[in-house]
Amino acid sequence: MGRLCVICDKERAIIKRPKTGQKLCKECFYYVFETEIHNAIIDNKLFKKGDRIAIAASGGKDSTVLAHVMKLLNERYQYGLELFLLSVDEGITGYRDDSLETVKRNQQQYELPLKIISYSELYGWSMDQIVKEVGLKNNCTFCGVFRRQALDRGAVILNVDHIVTGHNADDIAETVLMNILRGDIARLQRCTEICTTGDGCIRRSKPFKYTYEKEIVMYAYFKKLDYFSTECIYSPNSYRGHARTFLKDLESVRPSAIIDIIHSGEAFEIKKEVKLPTQGVCKRCGYMSSNELCKACVLLEGLNRGLPKLGIGKTHRMRKIHGDMPQDTAIIPHFNKIKINDDENNNIIIDDSNNLKEKLAEK
Amino acid sequence: MSLLKIKLSFSGGIELLFDNIKQTSVEIPSSINPPNSTTMKDLISWMKDNLLKERPELFMSGDTVRPGILVLINDSDWELEGELEYEIKDGDDIVFISTLHGG
Amino acid sequence: MCSIQEETSLDLNVKFKPTTKNCVKCKTAKAIILIRHSTYCKKCFQHVFVGKFRKNVEKSRTASSYGSGEKIMVGFSGGPSSRAMLQLINEYNEAIPHKRVYSEIVVCHIDESLLLNQKSTIPLIEQSVRKYNYPFIGLYLQDIYNSDVTKSGFYNSVIEIEIDAKISQQKDPTESPAEKLSNLLNNISNLTVKEDFIWYLKLCYLIDTARKNGCTRLFLGDCSTRLSIKIISLTSKGRGFSLPLETSGETNWFEDVIITRPMKDMLSKEIGIYNQFAGLDDVYVQNVTSMMHAKASIERLTEDFIVGLEKEFPSTVSTIARTGAKLTPSDSIMKENRCVICLMPYQENNKIWQNRIIVMTIPSSQQSNGCNDIQLNCSKNTTSGGCINGCNDTSNDESMVNAEFADSLCYACRVDIRDIKITNKKIILPPYVAEGVEERKKKINRKQMRKHIEEYLLCSEEEL
Numbered sequence: 001m002g003r004l005c006v007i008c009d010k011e012r013a014i015i016k017r018p019k020t021g022q023k024l025c026k027e028c029f030y031y032v033f034e035t036e037i038h039n040a041i042i043d044n045k046l047f048k049k050g051d052r053i054a055i056a057a058s059g060g061k062d063s064t065v066l067a068h069v070m071k072l073l074n075e076r077y078q079y080g081l082e083l084f085l086l087s088v089d090e091g092i093t094g095y096r097d098d099s100l101e102t103v104k105r106n107q108q109q110y111e112l113p114l115k116i117i118s119y120s121e122l123y124g125w126s127m128d129q130i131v132k133e134v135g136l137k138n139n140c141t142f143c144g145v146f147r148r149q150a151l152d153r154g155a156v157i158l159n160v161d162h163i164v165t166g167h168n169a170d171d172i173a174e175t176v177l178m179n180i181l182r183g184d185i186a187r188l189q190r191c192t193e194i195c196t197t198g199d200g201c202i203r204r205s206k207p208f209k210y211t212y213e214k215e216i217v218m219y220a221y222f223k224k225l226d227y228f229s230t231e232c233i234y235s236p237n238s239y240r241g242h243a244r245t246f247l248k249d250l251e252s253v254r255p256s257a258i259i260d261i262i263h264s265g266e267a268f269e270i271k272k273e274v275k276l277p278t279q280g281v282c283k284r285c286g287y288m289s290s291n292e293l294c295k296a297c298v299l300l301e302g303l304n305r306g307l308p309k310l311g312i313g314k315t316h317r318m319r320k321i322h323g324d325m326p327q328d329t330a331i332i333p334h335f336n337k338i339k340i341n342d343d344e345n346n347n348i349i350i351d352d353s354n355n356l357k358e359k360l361a362e363k
Numbered sequence: 364m365s366l367l368k369i370k371l372s373f374s375g376g377i378e379l380l381f382d383n384i385k386q387t388s389v390e391i392p393s394s395i396n397p398p399n400s401t402t403m404k405d406l407i408s409w410m411k412d413n414l415l416k417e418r419p420e421l422f423m424s425g426d427t428v429r430p431g432i433l434v435l436i437n438d439s440d441w442e443l444e445g446e447l448e449y450e451i452k453d454g455d456d457i458v459f460i461s462t463l464h465g466g
Numbered sequence: 467m468c469s470i471q472e473e474t475s476l477d478l479n480v481k482f483k484p485t486t487k488n489c490v491k492c493k494t495a496k497a498i499i500l501i502r503h504s505t506y507c508k509k510c511f512q513h514v515f516v517g518k519f520r521k522n523v524e525k526s527r528t529a530s531s532y533g534s535g536e537k538i539m540v541g542f543s544g545g546p547s548s549r550a551m552l553q554l555i556n557e558y559n560e561a562i563p564h565k566r567v568y569s570e571i572v573v574c575h576i577d578e579s580l581l582l583n584q585k586s587t588i589p590l591i592e593q594s595v596r597k598y599n600y601p602f603i604g605l606y607l608q609d610i611y612n613s614d615v616t617k618s619g620f621y622n623s624v625i626e627i628e629i630d631a632k633i634s635q636q637k638d639p640t641e642s643p644a645e646k647l648s649n650l651l652n653n654i655s656n657l658t659v660k661e662d663f664i665w666y667l668k669l670c671y672l673i674d675t676a677r678k679n680g681c682t683r684l685f686l687g688d689c690s691t692r693l694s695i696k697i698i699s700l701t702s703k704g705r706g707f708s709l710p711l712e713t714s715g716e717t718n719w720f721e722d723v724i725i726t727r728p729m730k731d732m733l734s735k736e737i738g739i740y741n742q743f744a745g746l747d748d749v750y751v752q753n754v755t756s757m758m759h760a761k762a763s764i765e766r767l768t769e770d771f772i773v774g775l776e777k778e779f780p781s782t783v784s785t786i787a788r789t790g791a792k793l794t795p796s797d798s799i800m801k802e803n804r805c806v807i808c809l810m811p812y813q814e815n816n817k818i819w820q821n822r823i824i825v826m827t828i829p830s831s832q833q834s835n836g837c838n839d840i841q842l843n844c845s846k847n848t849t850s851g852g853c854i855n856g857c858n859d860t861s862n863d864e865s866m867v868n869a870e871f872a873d874s875l876c877y878a879c880r881v882d883i884r885d886i887k888i889t890n891k892k893i894i895l896p897p898y899v900a901e902g903v904e905e906r907k908k909k910i911n912r913k914q915m916r917k918h919i920e921e922y923l924l925c926s927e928e929e930l
Contacts, residue, residue: 007828020824032825039822180697183785185792210823246771250702253761254658256881257702263877264706267813271794375546375738376750421757430777433738439498443505458742462734464753464769
């Protein structure tokens, strides 16, 4: 007979909880795991009854467990939310095409409507094509900037109030460290917010803010959730890799370090005299931006003009050197011109990129 | 084979790895890896084999010294002298200073 | 989901091989030192180095209400940074002998040799500072257990934590200070916690000594390399709230003793080279993680990480230090909310925060490990004064002391206490900790009394 669960004192303990080191049985682990996420949602008043929520679904472990837990908590605590799955197809062969299959299976299991929005549809470039152009050095910049906009645009199409993403505690702690290391004070302040709202943009939140990556894997493993577990083939740059290794080492020295870093990050306050960029709107596509043009538009312009370095590093200087964009270059459609997909009868929205293209072309 | 006579100094705690000796004079072959002349890289690995008393990982990282250990060659920062490629000359005065707390 | 939002290119910061062999400042002399991306000759390097120190002390002087004639204390560990600092302070103060900036300079060293069973560092240190002819105070860390190292100057009651995690307040037991400190630190096997305790005990002792010697300012030798390591390690230990106080160039958090860090803009590399050129011999003092592997403690791991990163990207330290300098103590910091162990500010409700995001019980089960568990976990609705584990029995004295103690700690010290596994008898915390708990209790009592009679009062607290 093994030892008993320290919480219920009845069942046999089968796991050592990564966050606390407690030895728990399966059911008690489920309980604390789900309750902490529920607490984060309730304490931060993330949703209202009747909200339409898009779950950003990549097919990976975080978003698969997120979809599962969101559906479960919505039913258990009667949040009264209408849930959707929203996926971005970056166009990475051997990675995203496979993981999207997982998302489609999730769609059927959870009976949630799914919308897939692709880079090539939105920007005219897939990540595979971008990597061919820019190489493996700055590709993550493109992908990160493009994904953020793609999700927001998908959300407008779905007419949802809110996007939830699967960012977990490890991701957030790593971002806190990264922002200190590269001196990005504006992001340092924002990155621990559980919910962010830009001007006119859709609310975005992270219900897994306090959830350990290891526990997400554990949960998926015991619940036998179906997810896609291959790392992106275009791996992140070395600097972030250092921060990630350091975080893993910290966690092994003291498991609570991840939560402790988030606790620190939440407490940071910035001196009043430090200038932070003011948020405006991109004059080309209408997306929120602290500059005249948003990063996505600058990056896209660079790609289209064969100057892929345009948006990397000092944008201002580069634009000065290369001058304004010629009139005939392809751009991202303006935000205000996105058509809302309000076809209520057709609840299951499957990849209809051609359909969308036409809608965007209608203007 | 000819020998080079050089002076080595240790401070900031790194001396603990070298039998607590703060200063020593040593003679090393002018070409540890023939036919090339002896470089800092050769010297560091020679020190590891001949002088280091314990814990090589606290002195070295790969084939160079651990980050956080300063090296001065004749009162000049070794980063300006070519670091590992610097060719040792007879009479050189080489100082190793640890700036690390944890050893 | 991929968590990368946007990466700025770090191309510019990668280490480069210098091409010019001349000093960037005078342009004529041969460069002999590389600092980040700039090359300097010996003379210009020393000039720039001393200039950084002067800029910082002058800034703090103009902001000071004491003007000239301030009595200061130099916290002197004997390490390279404090060694250079003492020399610089001396040169600065003696530059114009009849117009000294500081009327008196006291050098204070705290001996930690008990921790490693080594011989005392005091004689060596005293010898190395003798040439300055400053009053020297050599203290032993264990003497923080003396009843006079307290605010009141005499407090002989202590907090004890026993093997079963029973916390109580006791009359000062008869063991010697050395026995008490050894026992405390021997019971802390976790080196992260041990380093935290040693550092904060030292800081408290230094502040207390400065105060009792009439010094209005304490100089600490943290250099920018050390501060950037601290910024990351404090963040990692959940000390973000007090981080600006613990890493800034100057803070008046201790009210009558201002802490100044005049070395905050120098890299440890600069200090090492300055000392070498100036022939300043530092005293190597081992600490509890010296010669250990990188994962021995958070502090040690962070040092390894930052120093390694700095080698590859030479702007790492300065970027972190700049980021840290942009942080400010929160408006919500209250002087009376001082953690009784580290004396740093704590956030109201940090215990509730912790219990919401780390759920350790289920509603239907009464926890089997009892009320006095030192794992300070409690149910969601705990109000201050309640039992730590959420059972609402406040009638017994033990759980009262337990709760009062837990409520007087900052988040990070609570994490530290949780990581202590008492294996040998009990641990005794120094009298200043017990004094802090009692002071806090009195304040809360007064607040409650006031609440009770509020409607009959015609004036505010301050007017009384």
